[in-house]
Amino acid sequence: MINKLSKILIIVILLSLVLTSFSSAEEPIRWRMQSYAGPALNAHVAANAIKEFNEAANGEMVIEMYSADQLVPHGELFRALQEGTVDAVVSDDDSLAAPVDISIFAAYFPMAARYGLDVNVLWEWYGLNEIWQEAYDEIENVTWLSQGSWDPCNVATTKPVRSLEDLKGLRLYVFPTVGRFLEKFGVVPVVMPYEDVEMALQTGMLDGVCWCAITEDYTVGWADVTDYYLTNPISGGWSGGWFVNTESWEKVPPHLQRLLRLAIEKSHYYRLHWYWWGEAHYRTQGEKLELTTLPPEEYKIIEDAALEFWDEIAKKSERNARVVEILKEYRKIMEEAGPPYRY
Secondary structure (H helix, E strand, C coil), rough: CHHHHHHHHHHHHHHHHHHHHHHHCCEEEEEEEEEEECCCHHHHHHHHHHHHHHHHCCCEEEEEEEECCCCHHHHHHHHHHHCCCCCCCECCCCCCCCCCHHHHCCCCCCCCCCHHHHHHHHHHCCCHHHHHHHHHHHCCCCCEEEEEEEEEEEEECCCCCCEEEEEECCCCEEEEEHHHHHHHHHHHCCCCCCCHHHHHHHHHHCCEEEEEHHHHHHHCCCCHHEEEEEEEEEECCCCEEEEHHHHHHHHHHHHHHHHHHHHHHHHHHHHHHHHHHHHHHHHHHHCCEEEEEECCHHHHHHHHHHHHHHHHHHCHHHHHHHHCCCCCCCCHHHHHHCCCCCC
């Protein structure tokens, strides 16, 4: 009788171990990811790609998507990624305060690109992927996965801008590097939480935004609280990256790593055509913003100042100098190629 009970007990224990192992194997990998963008914009920035990834992962992995400042303040996001508070981040290196010298070229490095496609070409075909990989290999517990383009950088304001003189004294919500550059023209850069911008525009704390182009102005509601849109871009396509916590990344099996990289590429592609559509659509069909334009001779002053700014940044490090040389080479080739690359 004792032997029989012992056998039954052994069988029950073995079954329990098998079921526990099976349950453990079925438990999905769970990540938390935060974006630089608010809820309305994040639907186009990253949430759509992550939704497709979760569906394709078929229960093996689930990424929970959060918008700007939802888990941690944006300025603390890089450290949170290093510490594993979040597992993944999509943002530009500049506003993320990434501790690498080349972070200044992310978001909107003045006049570095004219179109979103320029960003993708610079990283994929002119060596910036390799430089970014080199820089982030020096950072502990953060892995950079990919860089892609967003929209151009224009100015939407509550006051019309028709000359450089009109920029003086404007309090604009901007990315850090753009703010440094526009100070040369009298702009007062303002940094605040993303979700506070609309109220700041309504109350007069801000005179405008130099954060995006017209597609985002309409998408996130800033076109409802501004009146004018300056068609001259301060820079072309925005450059932003996808970053993951290295320890979290190494726990993901190769096939899911590949699946996430494919989702990122899909996201890059989506934004290229979404922004390209929106910039023309809202300029011609949108009725909320009056379009203004700087005279060509004044816009040339901004372009020339940008080239001087490039040379200032090139002096900061050997790696920065390499990036500036690539930008100059690319600019020269695009101008030589002529239409439709440059007019």
